[in-house]
Amino acid sequence: MLDWLSKDPRGFLLFMLYRAPAVLIAITLHEYAHGYVAAKCGDPTARIMGRLSLNPVKHMDSLGTICLFLFGFGWAKPVPINPNNFRNPKRDDILVSVAGVTINFIVFLISTLLAVFIGRHLYEIPFDSANIYRFFLDARSDGFTIQLFPEYVDVLMPLLKTPWLIHLQRVVLHSILINIGLCLFNLLPLPPLDGFHLVNQLIFKGKIYMGGKPFRVMQAALMALMLFTDVVSDFVGKAIYFVQGNVLDIMLRLVGI
Template structure:
């Protein structure tokens, strides 16, 4: 899980940055499309990494392939359909990560089919772009505040249960640390990662 190989650190930086920036930009862009201009006013409607990267979340993503970025602030009252639109905004980030991972995989396959001579370093960069985006997308779907999965779940739960779930946010970091120190999180996330890979293979099966 922990890899301090200098080559991995260097090759992994593009994947880390891309995963975080794409994820948060997708949240911001979809929110604006749905009528909430808060992300634009707060400078989040940009692909500039400085606007999105959280140092601790980036370190966690590098160490365990699961992490987080600076959350995009939205105001659901600006949406025409607050419940539906909040769910769409919440799902936009993880979906953008999965699409990015898929496109990176397609780029690798196309380059290989064209007979390109890819160095080990370049291959590792693309591989880590894929891995980090899949990991970032899955991790953020965990229904634990303030992760995206919790926003989706809170919109679907009865109000009293949603309030109780929101109250867990103060303990979220501690809960995540405990989960990371046990096999519980891996037992959930690794099968999800394998499922994403199976979907990718299914989509690409006519071409490979």
């Protein structure tokens, strides 16, 4: 990414400009969902501390947001939760943990359906077969990649029936990747991610307490894995492609394509 920024700053900044709405919406809804479900389960902490908000600034973690922009997955500033306020501690901790990833998955599904609809009206090419949809909407295909990058607009222009829609489609494709990326990344069973809380409750009955120094060490280790190795990015990247491609196929069947 840094190499791209140095060689083509305009292309890099345009790419990030289209990605920005997806990132801001994804992290805002993710954290709002945690706080909203916690409040419904009896814990008003997020509301009292001003975090039950749709203002993205309140939920942005500087490093996590940068990772979302650069890698397509990352994290937001965790909403404060006090499990002592839960009516049913085990059940409610699970519900709060899955709230964020659930809303991201829902937005991913909506974005996928929207991309299918836009595709029908965007191109001169008749979208009359599943293979055409896969070429433009499967994240593993060249057609999907070309649509993401503004510098390829000259390649796409002869194919466009409604040129202004390419800008909307570009934002929607980013939304697909960012939301499924945030969902799958947060399901990793590592603190401070949501997957850790799920594993702790479902397998270890909530007996693992991760706070203070051990928590900070694990958080630093996760950041190091993301920033200095390809372990996390390779695993999450493969998961994103697998889930996105299969969900697209299912949706195409559901709409009769």
